Amino acid sequence: MHAPSHTYGTGTAAALAALAAQLPPHALVTESDVLDAHRTDHAPFCPSGSPAALVRAHSTEEVSLVLRTADEHRIPVVPQGARTGLAGGANAVDGCILLSVERMDRILEIDTTDQVAVVEAGVVNAVFSRAVAEHGLFYPPDPSSWEMSTLGGNAATNAGGLCCVKYGVTGDFVRGLTVVLADGTVLRTGRRTAKGVAGYDLTHLFVGSEGTLGVITEVVLALRPAAQTPLTAVAFFPTPAEACAAVADYMADGTRPSLLELMDRPTMDVVSAYRDLGFPPEAGAVLIAQSDRGDQAAEDLKRFAHVAQTHRGDAVVADDPAEAEMLLEARRLVGIATQSLGAYLAEDVCVPRRVLADLVDGVADIARRHRVLITCVAHAGDGNLHPHVIFDPARTDEVERAQRAFGAVMDLGLALGGTITGEHGVGVLKRDWLTKELGPAGLRVHHSIKRALDPHGILNPGKVLADRV
Ligand SMILES: Cc1cc2nc3c(=O)[nH]c(=O)nc-3n(C[C@H](O)[C@H](O)[C@H](O)COP(=O)(O)OP(=O)(O)OC[C@H]3O[C@@H](n4cnc5c(N)ncnc54)[C@H](O)[C@@H]3O)c2cc1C
CATH class of the missing domain: 3.30.465.10 (Uridine Diphospho-n-acetylenolpyruvylglucosamine Reductase; domain 3)
Incomplete structure (x- = not known):
C-alpha cells in the first residue's frame, strides 16, 4: 500500500491498514493519480471531494469486508460502476473509500x-x-x-x-x-x-x-x-413541437413502437459537426421510429408516416438495415457529440406525452430568456426529454445563467405534471429539486428508510438526499 495522497484521521488510517491486511494485493489503491482519475462520473460540474482510497472488489465477500470496516470506523463509501452517471452520484466525497465493482464482471x-x-x-x-x-x-x-x-x-x-x-x-x-x-x-x-x-x-x-x-x-x-429485426422510419418536421404532437397522436393510436426518439435542430447540428449524416438543413426536428412486429412492422410505420404528415412531417422508411443503423448511430452519438462541445448540464425531465410539445416550447423560451444554448434530444415515446444546457465554464455570468436555466427546466417539468428525472437519477445534481418533487411526507419516508438501512450514514452521503443522517 502506498501512502495516501491526503492526511486523514487515525480512524481512516486504521481502517485502510485493516483492509490492506485482508484484501488481495492491488485491491486497495491510494495513489493520488489513480484516485483523481476515479473521482468523478460524467457530471464533472457536480461537486466532488478527495477520496482516501479506491477498492476494486472481486467478490461479495470483499464488498462486505469493506463496508463492515468502513461502518466500524464511520468512513463514507461511494459505490462505483463504470462512472458513466450523469448526476454526480458516483462522485467522491471527502475522505471516502471509492468502492468499485467493475472487476466483478462474470x-x-x-x-x-x-x-x-x-x-x-x-x-x-x-x-x-x-x-x-x-x-x-x-x-x-x-x-x-x-x-x-x-x-x-x-x-x-x-x-x-x-x-x-x-x-x-x-x-x-x-x-x-x-x-x-x-x-x-x-x-x-x-x-x-x-x-x-x-x-x-x-x-x-x-x-x-x-x-x-x-x-x-x-x-x-x-x-x-429475441425480438424480430426492426423496420426503421425517419420523419423531419418544421418544429420540435409538431414532432412532439405527432408522438402523442401516434402513441395514442394503440401500437407500441419499439423505439421513438426525437432530436431538435441544435442536436442535429451537434451530431453533424461530429459526423455528417446529411440531415436536411430546413428541418427543425427529426423523429426516428422503429417497429419490430415482423409482418406488421411495415403497416405500423405507414401509420407513423400518416400521423407525421398530419403534423407537417415528412417521413421515409429506411430501405436497408445499414441505413437504419446509421440513423440509430446518429441518435447514440448525441451524448459523445455533446460532450465534445465542452461544458454542459444534462437535463432529464419526463412529462406525460400529451404535454411534451408544451415542454419543448417552454424549454426554447427558457433558453431565450437565459441567453443560453439548450439542445434537446428525447426518448420521445416515453415523454423523457434531455435538454442539454451548454455553457462556457470560464464565463461566470454564463455559468450562472446556465444554472438558472437548468433549474427553470425542472420547475417547468414539475408544473406540467412530470418528474425531475426520468432515468439519470438525482445524485448531487438534482438534490434540491427532489425535495420539491417528494414533498414533506415523501421526504420523511425517504429519511426513515435511509436511517433504517444505513444508521451511520456512510453510504454515498449527500447523494439523493441533502442531509446526512
Ligand atoms: C454517453 C452517455 C449516454 C447515456 N445514456 C443513458 C441512457 O440512455 N439512459 C440512462 O438511463 N442513462 C444514460 N446515461 C447515464 C449512465 O450511463 C447510467 O446512469 C448508468 O446506469 C450508470 O451506470 P454506471 O455503471 O456507469 O454507474 P456509475 O456511474 O458508476 O454509478 C451511478 C450511480 O449508481 C451507484 N452505483 C453504481 N454501481 C453500484 C452498485 N453496484 N451498487 C450500488 N450502487 C451503485 C453509484 O454510487 C452512483 O450513484 C448515459 C451516460 C453517458 C455518459
Whole structure:
C-alpha cells in the first residue's frame, strides 16, 4: 500500500491498514493519480471531494469486508460502476473509500428455460446483451451508454434507454439482487421465478437508490425471446413541437413502437459537426421510429408516416438495415457529440406525452430568456426529454445563467405534471429539486428508510438526499 495522497484521521488510517491486511494485493489503491482519475462520473460540474482510497472488489465477500470496516470506523463509501452517471452520484466525497465493482464482471448463469440470468454487478450492459443474444434471448434495457455502463450501475440508477418505450426500464427486468448493507450484512432479495409476492418488494427499494442504501453485487435479470429485426422510419418536421404532437397522436393510436426518439435542430447540428449524416438543413426536428412486429412492422410505420404528415412531417422508411443503423448511430452519438462541445448540464425531465410539445416550447423560451444554448434530444415515446444546457465554464455570468436555466427546466417539468428525472437519477445534481418533487411526507419516508438501512450514514452521503443522517 502506498501512502495516501491526503492526511486523514487515525480512524481512516486504521481502517485502510485493516483492509490492506485482508484484501488481495492491488485491491486497495491510494495513489493520488489513480484516485483523481476515479473521482468523478460524467457530471464533472457536480461537486466532488478527495477520496482516501479506491477498492476494486472481486467478490461479495470483499464488498462486505469493506463496508463492515468502513461502518466500524464511520468512513463514507461511494459505490462505483463504470462512472458513466450523469448526476454526480458516483462522485467522491471527502475522505471516502471509492468502492468499485467493475472487476466483478462474470455472467454467472444464463437459463434458457426460465429465461433468466444471474450476473455480477460489474458486467457491462452490451457484453451481457450480446451474450444472451447468442442463446436467442433478448435483454431490452439499452441506455446509450450500454457499451460502457455496468448492470449494477444500471440497476442502481434504474436506467432507461431507447427500447424502453416498448419493453420497459431496467427495474422491469430486475427480479432479485444480492446487496451488501452498510454494516456488511449480505442480503438476498426477490426471486428468479416469473411470479412471486412474498414479503415487501425489497428488490425495487434498492433499484434506483443510487448507492445510498446498499451495494449491489449480483443481479437476477429477466430475459425475453429475441425480438424480430426492426423496420426503421425517419420523419423531419418544421418544429420540435409538431414532432412532439405527432408522438402523442401516434402513441395514442394503440401500437407500441419499439423505439421513438426525437432530436431538435441544435442536436442535429451537434451530431453533424461530429459526423455528417446529411440531415436536411430546413428541418427543425427529426423523429426516428422503429417497429419490430415482423409482418406488421411495415403497416405500423405507414401509420407513423400518416400521423407525421398530419403534423407537417415528412417521413421515409429506411430501405436497408445499414441505413437504419446509421440513423440509430446518429441518435447514440448525441451524448459523445455533446460532450465534445465542452461544458454542459444534462437535463432529464419526463412529462406525460400529451404535454411534451408544451415542454419543448417552454424549454426554447427558457433558453431565450437565459441567453443560453439548450439542445434537446428525447426518448420521445416515453415523454423523457434531455435538454442539454451548454455553457462556457470560464464565463461566470454564463455559468450562472446556465444554472438558472437548468433549474427553470425542472420547475417547468414539475408544473406540467412530470418528474425531475426520468432515468439519470438525482445524485448531487438534482438534490434540491427532489425535495420539491417528494414533498414533506415523501421526504420523511425517504429519511426513515435511509436511517433504517444505513444508521451511520456512510453510504454515498449527500447523494439523493441533502442531509446526512
Ligand atoms: C454517453 C452517455 C449516454 C447515456 N445514456 C443513458 C441512457 O440512455 N439512459 C440512462 O438511463 N442513462 C444514460 N446515461 C447515464 C449512465 O450511463 C447510467 O446512469 C448508468 O446506469 C450508470 O451506470 P454506471 O455503471 O456507469 O454507474 P456509475 O456511474 O458508476 O454509478 C451511478 C450511480 O449508481 C451507484 N452505483 C453504481 N454501481 C453500484 C452498485 N453496484 N451498487 C450500488 N450502487 C451503485 C453509484 O454510487 C452512483 O450513484 C448515459 C451516460 C453517458 C455518459
